[in-house]
Amino acid sequence: MFTILSFKVDMVIVPATTGQMGILPGHTASISELKPGVLSIHDGNDVKKYFVSSGFAFIHSNSVADIMAAEAVPIEQVDPASVQKQFTEFTQKLSSASTDLEKAEAQIRVDVLVALNSALSG
Amino acid sequence: MAMAALRREGRRFAAPLISNNPINPLHSSFAPAKEQALLGVRSISTQIVRNRMKSVRNIQKITKAMKMVAASKLRAIQTRAENSRGLWQPFTALLGDTPSVDVKKNVIVTISSDKGLCGGINSTSVKISRALHKLNSGPDKESKYVVLGEKAKAQLVRDSKKNIELILTELQKNPLNYTQVSVLADDILKNVEYDALRIVFNKFQSVVSFLPTTATVLSPEVVEREAESGGKLGELDSYEIEGGETKSEILQNLSEFQFSCVLFNAVLENACSEQGARMSAMDSSSRNAGEMLDRLTLTYNRTRQASITTELIEIISGASALEG
Numbered sequence: 144m145f146t147i148l149s150f151k152v153d154m155v156i157v158p159a160t161t162g163q164m165g166i167l168p169g170h171t172a173s174i175s176e177l178k179p180g181v182l183s184i185h186d187g188n189d190v191k192k193y194f195v196s197s198g199f200a201f202i203h204s205n206s207v208a209d210i211m212a213a214e215a216v217p218i219e220q221v222d223p224a225s226v227q228k229q230f231t232e233f234t235q236k237l238s239s240a241s242t243d244l245e246k247a248e249a250q251i252r253v254d255v256l257v258a259l260n261s262a263l264s265g
Numbered sequence: 266m267a268m269a270a271l272r273r274e275g276r277r278f279a280a281p282l283i284s285n286n287p288i289n290p291l292h293s294s295f296a297p298a299k300e301q302a303l304l305g306v307r308s309i310s311t312q313i314v315r316n317r318m319k320s321v322r323n324i325q326k327i328t329k330a331m332k333m334v335a336a337s338k339l340r341a342i343q344t345r346a347e348n349s350r351g352l353w354q355p356f357t358a359l360l361g362d363t364p365s366v367d368v369k370k371n372v373i374v375t376i377s378s379d380k381g382l383c384g385g386i387n388s389t390s391v392k393i394s395r396a397l398h399k400l401n402s403g404p405d406k407e408s409k410y411v412v413l414g415e416k417a418k419a420q421l422v423r424d425s426k427k428n429i430e431l432i433l434t435e436l437q438k439n440p441l442n443y444t445q446v447s448v449l450a451d452d453i454l455k456n457v458e459y460d461a462l463r464i465v466f467n468k469f470q471s472v473v474s475f476l477p478t479t480a481t482v483l484s485p486e487v488v489e490r491e492a493e494s495g496g497k498l499g500e501l502d503s504y505e506i507e508g509g510e511t512k513s514e515i516l517q518n519l520s521e522f523q524f525s526c527v528l529f530n531a532v533l534e535n536a537c538s539e540q541g542a543r544m545s546a547m548d549s550s551s552r553n554a555g556e557m558l559d560r561l562t563l564t565y566n567r568t569r570q571a572s573i574t575t576e577l578i579e580i581i582s583g584a585s586a587l588e589g
Contacts, residue, residue, distance in 0.1 A: 168299075173505040174359070176515055199522060201359050209355030211526070211579065 147236070154185040155208060157200045164200075172204040179255040181218065181262040192218040194262055196255070210242065223263050230256040307436075309444035311572065314565040318558060325554035331382070332547035339472070339540035342441075345535040346469055352526040355481070360488065360523070362479045368460035370408075371401040372430070374453070374528070375421070375464040376535045377414030379434055379494035386535075391479045394421070397479065398428070411453055413532070429555045430457050437536065443529055450525035452472045460487050462524060466531040467538035473545055475538040480531060485516035537549050 155166045177198045184191045198212035198216025234258060237249035329576070375394040377387040394410065394417070401408040411431045412418045418432050431453060439445065453462075462482040467475040506512045 170507060174515065174519065175506075176518055177392050203358070209358070211352065211355055211522070213447070213522075221542060 148247040150186070152184050155210070156183045156185070157210060158182065158195065159200065166200075166202055166208050168206040170202050170206070170208075173202045175200050175202075177210075177212065178258075180258045182212070182215065192217055194221055194248075194259060194260070199217065199249075218262060221259060221263060226256060226259050230260060272551065296463055310568040311565060314561055314568060318561045318565065320562065321433070321554050321558050325338045325551050325558065328550040328554065332544050332551065335540045335543040335547065337508065337545065340536050340538065342533065343469070345441075346530070346537045349530045350532050353523070353530055355373040356523045360490055362481055363483070363491070364463070366461055366480055366481065366483060366487065366491070367406075368483075368487055369406055370458055370460040371395050371397075371406065372409050372411055372453075372459040372462050374411045374464045374531075375413065375417045376463060376464065376531055377412075377417035378535070378539040379437060380416040380539075381416060382543060382546060383539050384543045386421070386475055386477075387414070390467060390535075391417050391420045392463050393477050393479065395425075397463055397465065398425070398581060399495075401535050407459065411457060412450075437530065441529075441532055441536065443525075446529040446532055447525040450521070450528050454524065460484050464531045465526060466535040467542075469534045469537035472541045475542060482520065482527055482529050485513060485520045488516055488520065489513070 153167070157164050157175070158177055159167065159175040160178045161175070163180070164175060177195060177200055179196050179232045180194070182195045184193075191200040193212075193215045194217075195210075195212040196214040198210065200211070203209070232255070233249055233252045237246065237253055240246040240249050342560060373394050375390055377390050398408045398410070408428070410421055410425060410429045411433075412421055412429055413433050413436060415434050415459075418434065421429060433449060433452075436445075436449075461484065464480045464482070468478040470476055506515050
């Protein structure tokens with residue numbers, strides 16, 4: 144499902160592939176690829192966190208940022224217990240993976256779960 | 266379709282009127298053919314007209330039900346389609362939509378429905394795809410088709426079979442979601458070489474109006490080329506590219522993501538247009554059936570009264586023959 148949210152905020156922190164990137168008004172124009180992680184939107188003292196699977200962030204020179212994510216879940220809806228369970232399950236699968244494809248798939252899952260874990264605890 | 270069935274029945278209706286020859290003791294068997302035809306009207310017609318009225322009434326009920334079903338499906342999918350429009354807007358803001366771009370390898374993705382009875386939307390999509398194909402075929406340009414949906418497949422396979430790269434059907438078996446469409450997009454991108462992808466679909470404007478549209482997605486190499494030559498994409502260079510190793514890798518991911526977003530929106534919009542077109546087609550079909558029913562009722566009453574009148578005439582003339 145897709146919801147389009149559009150509002151004026153003070154700062155947005157996106158999980159870019161180069162690390163967490165903070166975007167303030169007046170940021171230079173940029174296109175960055177996102178990796179799975181936490182997107183936090185700061186509006187005054189209000190902070191909203193979403194877990195995004197991956198996507199792109201476009202920052203235009205007129206202080207408009209477009210964040211396109213394949214999936215974005217509000218952090219409250221993530222279940223910590225199932226994250227833990229899947230984490231142990233897939234670290235096992237990663238070590239026992241035989242083909243390159245399986246290894247890559249398991250690695251991707253582990254990365255996402257690590258990010259989820261840190262998002263929940265952080 | 267309903268009208269064709271009724272037309273066929275109409276021919277059958279006319280035949281018995283002429284061929285039936287009931288034996289009537291009051292008239293000589295050498296009566297001219299015309300009189301025999303009029304005699305035929307008397308005893309058989311009401312049953313036939315009644316049968317026809319029953320079938321037309323059933324068809325009217327069916328088309329009314331189909332209209333309701335299409336209306337409810339439309340309501341469910343309309344909000345999703347409108348929300349998904351926001352998906353490709355940032356891409357267009359960044360990269361622009363350049364349908365007039367001149368490239369060597371074009372791939373035309375035609376989106377159509379699997380089921381019929383939805384008016385003319387599939388034919389318009391196919392017509393536009395054919396026109397695009399013609400526009401983009403030349404000495405050093407070529408274009409291929411990727412077909413989504415049974416209806417376009419049926420029309421394009423007839424004359425462009427060798428130009429079709431990929432055919433995908435049964436998209437709407439499960440409710441449409443992004444994951445399914447991204448898998449489809451992946452499939453297409455892997456199997457087809459392209460410089461520009463042109464997606465042809467019907468954009469949903471309102472329940473009665475659909476706009477055939479083309480969305481163009483360029484491959485990363487073409488994006489770079491256009492960026493260097495200036496124009497809308499020339500501003501692309503002013504954006505810093507973060508992440509990844511090289512600019513072309515990012516552009517590759519970007520173009521693939523753009524394609525899946527645009528395809529998702531296109532499929533949703535086409536589904537909406539399909540339901541809307543089906544609603545109006547079924548609506549006009551029910552209205553037509555209603556009018557036909559009115560005409561048949563009049564005919565039925567007229568034939569009924571005519572048969573009563575002829576019986577009365579016979580009785581009275583018989584009675585007066587006995588007296589006089």
